[in-house]
Amino acid sequence: MPESRKAAAAMSKTGQTEPSAPATETSAAMGGSQASPKKVSQTGAAVEKIRSRIIDLTIPPGSRIDEPLLLKEFQLGRTPAREAINQLAAEGFVKILPNRGGTFVRKLDLAEIGEIVVAHQLVENNLAQLCRLDDETLADDLERIQTVYRVEVDNRRYLNITELNEQFHMRMNQSIGNSFFHDFAQSTHRHVRRLLVHLYTLESALPEQQDEQFELNVRQHDRIIEAVRDKDREALTEVLPEHAGATQDRLVRLLQSNTVAPFPVKLRPLVLPGN
Template sequence: MPTRQKEKNEGPVELSLAVAATNTIRDRILDLSLQPGAQLDETMLRNELGISRTPAREALNRLTTEGLIEMHRNRGFFVRPLDLSDLTQFFEAYLVSERSSAYYCRLAQPHLVKDLESIQDNHHRAVSNQMFLEISRYNAAFHIRIAEATENEYLIGFASRLHNMARRLAYYVYLRESGEQQAFQNRQRIIVDEHRAIIEAIRNKDRDRLLATITNHAELFRRRIGAFIEGKGKPVFMLT
């Protein structure tokens, strides 16, 4: 993807600090250390992370672009809340993104299968250890790697933004599903198996199979979220 002009004007140290700050704040949003609707105190974040104003502001701007936080004029930055009205549109876009990645990805791209296998190994270990933040991290990385194989900056950006929201949804559900150990393990086993089927379709350069598998995979995610909402009532991530 093209380098943004703003980044060209920043030094390597500031960029590195901005990336580290972005990752730290993102993880805190995902694991609920920073609650939906919470205001982000920029000065406190700078002091806590040991960074200057420039990388701190860059991190907040990146997370705004990712859709995890929002800027309110004269009030500052806030963790973006999620509500039911987001979900229908989200899943429509999510399915389009996943199918577009499957349709346009270059199946013969060097290292694609190897990269996916490596990510999936990490995902499987995270599942085995019930490391929810890591599960969501590697699941997103798996799907974004397929998007990257399209070599289309717009599709990659689209997928990356959607998977940040998908990570938020998934993390909340993991927390609640983990209370029923057998059910949680069964659901995760299905996801692991579907990831392996996606890898095999890419390895065999079978685009029709890839499209079918990735569509079913996206629909499974939608059904899990829907079942959670219907079965548990209004969850914490919908509170503002």
């Protein structure tokens, strides 16, 4: 696929991924902000940069983010800085805690991980049921994303891997045509990205195990594409929950390897209503 390979080559040079198309399209469809282009651009660029740094853990969980930092490091005015903090708070990446005198990056402790895992599995279970298999461009779009995803997996660029994984799953969510479900799914996947970067970083101490896990992810993506192309709902309802469950399995394997500090309690399997 020439276009995909060009994209992959460009990404290899820059180390960056393109913005998620589904998020942009949904925002436009819902009639986004009417603020001036300059204001939207400055605040939006700052939010994107800060969010990426929170996801890739260069701004660690629990870190303080305040207006002086945004004014100095991101050259924002006071109003855009305030707007950036409010947007990140709305997305759940930071918490405004007046009693502690500031804004802090959301923690990534066991309770947080458990909530992310449950939300992720819920989103993927619903996606398996609601994804529109009559979307004639869906399989080809997923294949294009998968081509670049393989390149980033090979190069172990964790932030890009998680961005492309989000694009892959959000393209399927886009097919549903429900903006409320789309927004919930996107919010969940963004928090999954931070968890995955954390897991990938820990896994780097176990290269053979990480190779195995990434190979599994790629194979599962291929199975998802095949199910979509064949319009096989039964296969999709099998592989999507399995794919989501792999994140929890990955964490459990890390804990069992004794390469990371043990958590005080164990993760419990997700039990959905009706199971």
